[in-house]
Amino acid sequence: MAYFMVVLLDDSRMEKIKGTGLEEHIKYMFGGELRLLEVEVSEDLKNKILAEFETARVDSRGAITDVPVAFMRELFNQVVEKKSLGPEVVEGVLAKIGEIKEMAAKESEYLPPPEIEV
Amino acid sequence: MSSLLIERPLPHGGRLVERVIEDKRVARKIWKSCNAVYEIKPTLHYETGVPVRNVYREIMSICYGFFSPVEGSMKQAEVERVLKERRLLNEWIFPYPLIFDISKDDLNKLGVEVGDRLGLTLKGKPFAILDIEEIYEIDPEELAYKTFGDPETNPEVVQQKFDKKHPGWVIYRSHQPYVLAGKYTIINPPKLKPPFDRFWFPPRKSREEFEKRGWRTVINHQTRNVPHVGHEFLMKCAAFTGDVEPCHGILVNAVIGVKRRGDYPDEAIVEAHEAVNKYGYIKPERHLVSIVLWDMRYGNPLESLLHGIIRQNMGCTHHMFGRDHAAVGEYYDKFATQILWTKGIPSFGFPAPPTDVPYGLKIRPQNMREFSYCPTCKEMAYSETCGHKREKLSGSFLRGMVAEGVQPPSIIMRPEVYKVVVKWWKHFGYPFCNEKYVINKEKELEVDLEDL
Ligand SMILES: [Zn+2]
Numbered sequence: 419m420a421y422f423m424v425v426l427l428d429d430s431r432m433e434k435i436k437g438t439g440l441e442e443h444i445k446y447m448f449g450g451e452l453r454l455l456e457v458e459v460s461e462d463l464k465n466k467i468l469a470e471f472e473t474a475r476v477d478s479r480g481a482i483t484d485v486p487v488a489f490m491r492e493l494f495n496q497v498v499e500k501k502s503l504g505p506e507v508v509e510g511v512l513a514k515i516g517e518i519k520e521m522a523a524k525e526s527e528y529l530p531p532p533e534i535e536v
Numbered sequence: 537m538s539s540l541l542i543e544r545p546l547p548h549g550g551r552l553v554e555r556v557i558e559d560k561r562v563a564r565k566i567w568k569s570c571n572a573v574y575e576i577k578p579t580l581h582y583e584t585g586v587p588v589r590n591v592y593r594e595i596m597s598i599c600y601g602f603f604s605p606v607e608g609s610m611k612q613a614e615v616e617r618v619l620k621e622r623r624l625l626n627e628w629i630f631p632y633p634l635i636f637d638i639s640k641d642d643l644n645k646l647g648v649e650v651g652d653r654l655g656l657t658l659k660g661k662p663f664a665i666l667d668i669e670e671i672y673e674i675d676p677e678e679l680a681y682k683t684f685g686d687p688e689t690n691p692e693v694v695q696q697k698f699d700k701k702h703p704g705w706v707i708y709r710s711h712q713p714y715v716l717a718g719k720y721t722i723i724n725p726p727k728l729k730p731p732f733d734r735f736w737f738p739p740r741k742s743r744e745e746f747e748k749r750g751w752r753t754v755i756n757h758q759t760r761n762v763p764h765v766g767h768e769f770l771m772k773c774a775a776f777t778g779d780v781e782p783c784h785g786i787l788v789n790a791v792i793g794v795k796r797r798g799d800y801p802d803e804a805i806v807e808a809h810e811a812v813n814k815y816g817y818i819k820p821e822r823h824l825v826s827i828v829l830w831d832m833r834y835g836n837p838l839e840s841l842l843h844g845i846i847r848q849n850m851g852c853t854h855h856m857f858g859r860d861h862a863a864v865g866e867y868y869d870k871f872a873t874q875i876l877w878t879k880g881i882p883s884f885g886f887p888a889p890p891t892d893v894p895y896g897l898k899i900r901p902q903n904m905r906e907f908s909y910c911p912t913c914k915e916m917a918y919s920e921t922c923g924h925k926r927e928k929l930s931g932s933f934l935r936g937m938v939a940e941g942v943q944p945p946s947i948i949m950r951p952e953v954y955k956v957v958v959k960w961w962k963h964f965g966y967p968f969c970n971e972k973y974v975i976n977k978e979k980e981l982e983v984d985l986e987d988l
Contacts, residue, residue, distance in 0.1 A: 428943040448909050448927055451945035483936075490940045526797075527972065528965050532941040536959040 421459040421480045423508070425494050426452070430532075434494075438501040455503055457493065463508045470515060471522075486522035487529060542753055542779045544746065545898035547849045549605025549628045552739050556599050556722045563723040564988055567662050570655030572646045574638070576663070578978050582676070582710040583700070587978035589707045592658050593793055593829035594634050596983075599664065599722040600738035602828050602846045608719035609636035612672045615715075619682045621885035622841070627895040629885075630845065631838040633683060636666055636720075637674070637712040654716065661985035662724045669718040680708035684835055684867070690883040693837055693872035702867060703796060704833030726983035732792065735806050737826040742787070743851040745824065751785035753778045755854035755902060756847040758862070759790050760832065762800045762808035762957055764934060764949045768817055769907040769916040774856045775822075777902050786823045787852055789843075792982055793831035795969040798935075802982075804960040811952040826850070829982065836861060836868040837876040841890055841897075848899040856902050877901035909947055916947075938967050 427435070427444065432453065435441065444453050459467070459482060468474050473484045489511060496510040497503065511518070547553075557563045578587035597603050605628050610618065614625045615633040624630050638646075648654055654666045684705055685694045698705040728736045737745060746754055755778075757771050775783045788809045792802050800808075806825055813823040828846055833839055839862035847855050861873035869875065878901070880886035880893070890896045910917035912924040919926070929948060937944050943954055961967040969977075 426937055426940065426942045428945075431942065448945055448947045449911055449914055451947045487936075487939045487941075490936075527970050529939060529961070529967060530941070531958055531961040531965075531967070532943070534943070534955070534958055536955045536962065 419480050421461070421464045421476065421482060422456040423459055423482050423485075423493060425455040425457060425490075425497055427454060430534075431494060434498050438498060440497065440501065440503065443503060455497065457497065457503050457507050458505055459508050460505045463505055463512070466512060467508070470512075470519075486518065487525055488518045488521035492518055538780050540779050542853050542900075544743070544752060544754075544851050544853060545848050547601065547604045547739065548845045548897060549626070551604070552601040552849065553598065553604040553607050554601050554740065555607065555720060556725055558725065560988065563662075566653075566665060566721070566723050567655055567988055569653055570665060571652040572648050573655040573657060574642065574646060575657045575660065579637075579707065579710050579712075581706060587975070588703065588710055588794055589831040590794070590978060590981065591636060592663065592981065592983075593831055595656070595664050595720045595722065596726070596829045597846075598634070599720055600740075601849055602739060602830075603630075603634070603842075604739070604845075604849045606630060606634060609666065609715065609717045610634055611670045611717040612715070614717075615674075615679075619679075622838070623885060623895070629841065629890055629893065629896055631835065631841040632833060633679065633708075635674070635711070635715045635717065637676075638714050638716060639712045640714060642712075643671070643714045643716075648716070656720075658726065658983075659981065659985055662988040663726065663985060664720050664722045664724075666716055666720055667718045668716050670715075672715050672717070673713055674711065674715055676709050676711040676713060679711065680705045683708050683833070684838070685884065690881070692881050692883060693869045693875060694867065695869060696865070696867045698867060701865060702834065703864060704835055704839075707831060707833060724985055724988050726985045728983055731803055731807055732827055732982050735790070735810075735825050735827045737824070737850070739849040739851065742824075742826060746785060746851045749785060749821070749824075753783040753854065754785040754787050754852045755783040755856060756787045756789055756843075756850075756852040756899075757856055758843050758847075759788055759805065759809065760799065762805055762949075762953060763812055764929070764944075764953075765916060765947060766907045766929065768812055768950070769918075770856065770858070770904055771812075771823075772818060773907070773918065774854075774902050774904055777854060777900075783854060784822070786818060787847065787850065788823070788825045789847060789850065790825070790827045791830050791832055792827045793829060795974050795977060797969055797971060797974060799969045800957070800967070801960050801964060801969055801973060802977075803963075804957050807960070808953045808956040811950065811956050815950065815952040817950060832862065834862055834864040836863040837872040837881060837884070840873040840876060844890065844897050844899050844901070848897055852899055854900045854902050856904050858904050858906065874901075874903040877903060935968070 579589040813820040880888040905919045908926040
C-alpha cells in the first residue's frame with residue numbers, strides 16, 4: 419500500500435507554492451474549490467510517524483491523519499522548501515521532531531491564529 | 537383566508553410564565569423579606585470537580601418563560617411524575633426534572649424551612665428568590681439513571697446503559713442531595729454581556745419581534761455549532777415547509793451554557809450565525825439569531841422535546857430535527873428524536889407523538905437528513921434527493937482544517953463565517969473551547985448584575 423499525507427491549500431498557501439513547479443500536481447475536491455497536494459510517505463516513515471505520535475492513524479485510502487497541527491504546518495513548510503512531494507519532505511519534518519513535539523504539547527491550550535484581517 | 541394557514545401557537549401550558557420583577561422599589565422590598573440568603577454555586581463534576589452546570593441558567597429560562605409552564609424547582613411528586621410519564625403535575629408534558637439542589641451542610645447553615653423565602657445571589661449580587669414549598673432528599677445517581685432511561689425500560693430507543701461518559705448523566709449525578717422546591721422570581725434582572733445581549737429574545741420579546749416582522753410561520757434551527765454551508769442549506773431548504781407558502785422566518789436558537797472542550801466558543805457560534813444573515817446568505821428579514829441559557833443534557837429525544845417546548849414558547853410553528861439530535865455517543869438510536877416525533881415512544885410516556893397526546897405540543901417537527909456537496913449536480917445536495925456520489929464532509933476534517941489555519945473553501949464554510957471564527961480565535965488564543973475557556977466561562981458567566 420502506498421501512503422501519503424494531504425496538504426490543504428488555501429489562497430495564502432497557493433501564493434507560497436507559486437513557481438515551485440508543484441502547481442501541476444494539485445488535486446481538487448468540492449467542485450475545484452478545495453485544492454490539495456499529496457505528499458508521498460514510505461513504509462518506513464509511516465511507521466516512524468505512528469510510533470512518534472500516538473494520535474496518528476492511517477485511513478482506508480492510506481492517508482496518514484490526526485497528527486499534531488504543528489506537524490501539518492511544518493509539512494507545508496517543507497513542501498515549499500524542498501519544492502517536492504517526495505519522501506524527503508516528511509524526512510525534513512521528522513528532522514525537527516523535538517520542536518514539533520514541544521509545540522504539540524501546547525496545542526491543547528494554544529494554537530497560533532491565521533494572519534488574516536477580521 | 538385559507539383554512540390551511542397555520543397560526544402562531546399559544547405557549548406550552550396556555551400562557552407564558554413571566555416571573556421577573558423590573559421595578560427596583562418592589563424588588564428591594566421583596567429582597568428584605570427573605571429569611572436567608574444563598575450564593576449560587578456552579579454544580580461541580582462529582583469526580584473531577586470541573587463545573588458541569590449552573591442552576592442560574594435554569595432560573596433565567598424558567599422566569600423568562602422559555603420553559604413555560606414550569607415555574608420553579610420541582611416538588612418530589614412532580615419529579616417522580618416527570619421521570620415516569622414525562623408530565624408535570626398540571627398534566628403538561630415536560631422531559632426533565634428541574635430542581636434547586638444544595639448540600640446538607642448548606643441546608644443546615646441556611647436553617648430554612650418550608651414557607652421561608654430564600655434570597656439567591658449571583659456573583660455576589662441579589663438575583664432571585666425561591667419561595668420554599670417543600671424540602672426533600674434525592675439520590676443523585678438514581679436521578680441520573682432515571683432521567684435518561686435504560687435499555688430494559690426504554691428498549692425502543694435506548695441502546696446502552698448510561699454512564700459517566702455521558703455529560704447529561706454527569707450533570708444529574710453531580711447534583712447535591714437536598715432539594716428546595718418552590719417558585720423562583722427574578723428580582724434583579726441580569727444584563728447579558730456582549731455579544732450575547734443582542735441575541736437575547738425571551739419568549740415575550742421574540743413573539744413581539746415575529747409580529748413586527750410579519751412572521752406568522754417560523755421554523756427553528758437548533759444549534760451548538762458555527763454554521764457551515766451544509767447547515768445553511770438545511771435552514772434554507774427546511775424553511776420551504778410551512779403552510780400555503782414557505783415559512784416566513786427562520787429562528788436560529790443557540791443553546792448557551794457549560795461547554796465541552798473542543799466545542800466552538802459560544803461567542804463565535806452566535807456571531808457566525810449572524811454573519812449568515814449579515815452577508816445575505818439568508819436575508820436578515822428572514823433570519824433571526826437568538827439564544828437560550830441551558831446546560832445541555834444531551835438526551836436526544838428528551839432534549840428534542842425540551843427544544844420543542846422552548847421554541848413553541850418563543851412563537852415558532854415548526855422545528856427542524858436532524859439525525860442524532862442533541863446526542864452524544866451511541867446511548868440512543870440515531871433516529872430516536874425522529875421516532876418520538878413521528879410515532880412516539882410509549883416507554884417514555886408517549887404512545888403517540890408529543891403533538892398528538894393530551895396536553896402536548898403544537899409545534900410541528902420537520903425531520904431532516906443532511907446536505908453535502910455533489911460534484912455532478914454542482915451544488916449542495918440533499919441526501920434523500922441527489923442520486924450521485926457526494927463529497928461528504930466530516931466534522932473532524934473541517935476542524936482539522938480550521939486548526940491548521942487553512943481557510944475552508946466557501947462551498948464548505950462562508951468566508952465571513954470563517955472570519956468570525958478567527959476573530960474569536962485571536963481573542964481566546966484558540967479556535968475551540970480549551971480548558972481555560974471552559975473554566976473562565978463558568979466563573980464569569982454570560983451575565984453581569986447591578987446592585988439592587
Ligand atoms: Zn447530485
